[in-house]
Amino acid sequence: MKRYSKYKSSKFKWMGDIPESWTFTKNRYGFIKSNNGSNTDESTPVLSLTTKGVKIKQNLDFGKSSESYIGHQLVEVGDIVFTPRDFDQTPILSDVSKYFGCISNLYIVDKTKDNVLNHFVNYYWYGLKYSVNYFKNFSHGMRFSFNRFQFDEIPLIIPPLSEQQQIVQFLDEKTELIDRLISTKERKINLLKEQRTSLINQVVTKGLNPNVKMKDSGVEWIGEIPKEWLKSKLKYKCKIIGRIGYRGYTVEDLVNEGQGVITLSPSNIVDGELNLEKRTYLSYEKYYESPEIILEHNDIVYVQRGSSIGKSTIIPINHPEMTINPQLVILKKFNCIPRFIYYFMKSEIVGVQTQNQISGGSTPLITQNSVENFIIVLPKTNQEQQQIVEHLDSKTKEIDDLVQLEQKKIDLLKEYRQSLISEVVTGKIKVTTDE
Template identity: 30%
Template sequence: MKDSGVEWIGDIPEDWEIIKTKRKFKTNKTIVGDKYTNFDRLSLTLNGVLKRPFDDNKGLQPQNLKTYQILNESDLIFKLIDLENVKTSRVGYSNYQGLVSPVYIRLINPTETRFGYYYYMNMWYQEIFNALGAGVRSSLSATDLLNIPYIFISSVKEKHNIVEFLDKKINQINTIISDTQQSIIELKKYKQSLITETVTKGLDKTVEMKDSGIEVLGKINKDFRIISLGYLGNFQNGISKSGDSFGKGYPFVSYSDVYKNRVLPKKTTNLVQSTIEEQKNYSVRKNDIFFTRTSEIIEEIGMSSACYETIEQATFSGFVIRFRPNVNIFLVKFLRYFLEGSFVREYFSKEMNIVTRASLGQGLLKKLPIVLPSLEEQQQIVEFLDNKTSKIDSLIADKEKMITEYELYKKSLIYEYVTGKKQV
């Protein structure tokens, strides 16, 4: 082994060489023009280069695809803009011919692209592109890419063996990850189904059911009653502050805090400058429930998070609505589970009128039908669901940990073989 002279590569075999990318690859940008309807639309994703529907309107969209460039099968494609973002895809190998954004960089060399793909994926995993593009530019040009160090292996057979080995191993790992992800999806579906069934029908499966009169609810336990959320408490939209008010001051419950957590964290890392009066009007108290109010997609609207402990001196985001109970006929822990039911999303989807941005107003939230058992049965349901969902959550956490471990194994495998630390 010898020192490669490149920090992120380390030692390489004696007969391997460090060259510049431009010695093995060339770039080319062919704009499609009026023939764009003859091609598939492609997108570089975290799961590779995938076909994308022409009518997919997520993200920024061109007026038409005439300005897009042609990507051929076995080409490499790079997205080297916005490099301060470390969570987006950067490198892809195309199994298709199609169209991609003109801001992407295309590398061509059919005999080299499979090894090159693994080499550049290793750079992405190590966030090398992000480091190289740090600073004012936050991007890399085609010229920058062509001047990046690249590993040249003179033995075609050796290079082929590395690619063949990695193709097989990475495919096996990806299959395990995909199967595990699907298992997590099924567990989450089961959890929501269990919650939905329990909060509307109760624990005694022999009890007679009745028609709720509400399409999204269907049949419910005959002893349960339905009350609109507006009769159970009052509502308050959150505080609006300028950008320079954030980062210092007092605790602040953000949109993200509510969207990501069904139970609000006891502490929030967000801070905002707020007055005593604002802390009074926009307080965050035990038994409050918060709802996400606005988003570009309806799936993110009306997500709820229950507050189990008061956060002193805290205020909450203007993109959030606070519900504060003013009656004692329900348990907040029961309501927290009820709001996780699948019918809540269906209700908002059915009732909302969306033009360009989804928005939940207090009026619609007040009309949300809530199914209420007796307080005694609410407590029994809470205890049952606490027990059942904690077991499901534990299974999900174990599977998520396994995915993380396999992802790390995949990264180390690619690094070790494309840099020659291990031999096939």
């Protein structure tokens, strides 16, 4: 990529030099402070700023923050919608709206002046977020937010209008290409995960020998199983324990790191594996009050309530002290191979039973009694169970390695996308034909 022939100081160390022909100013001088007015019609489309940009909300019951959208600010086509908070969490700050509608008054909605291209500014803000993390580093408060005055003070670079147009055209083409590559790899990952699920389901219900004699399981939606296998219930193969029925806890029992032990929640189960990036700690006092639900190697945790109902994972050999929160139950004290049950809990047989047993309204629930009575099928001998486990460990690792490889490629593409936008909108590389 080429560089501009002449640069000047931006007056900000974190920004560095900018092309000599570009104007360095502030947001307040790039926008027309006009007010579109407030919504007065219940039929007005309701907009939301999503990771895919400004979209029309199709389900007004999901994430609804008010009983009525009367009074929300109006958005016109071409307006920039900017979120002034949560900069540490949101992957997208703004978008140029393609739709007319109304949106929460928490957003900042603006129109650019004649010499400022709305799509250029949108790319520019994205560049600031991912080049110097400006919005997080220069924001205020627990939620990393800006008020209107602080928003107006955000530095703004304005190239000549013709250059803005060329930059937008270049970035539109490049980001579209990158996004297509990312989508292709995401589809490949989904296919690999489907392959993994299909493999597990086949092996834990039919075994490894394709020529084995089969018998009717006696359950229509299970079908045939190997002749020497057993049909049983989960409660006959392990003990199932939940926090409800033992000592519960309140928010007052939660402590800081170093003052207690990890209490697992559904968010600690990611793609069927234990993930401790997000940690909540329970006091040692409450932890030792319930020794029955202290987690041990090869225990299985299963989500019995909430939006993640049905997820499960197994506790590895090297793990910190842990217990569970009330959304989980523990499977422990097995009289079979625990890891076989770990794989079986991912099968369609358990999936069907989970869905059939869900009750509750806004918070889905499957009772501990229902989990205990899950129908399972398994080989009679621990030896055959272990053979299946070793086979699945090997084959799923091959698939998981491929998934990780594709995910690394996606991460690199996203990093390149971020870097490209940042370098172009701050003038570090030149994509225009004019000097």
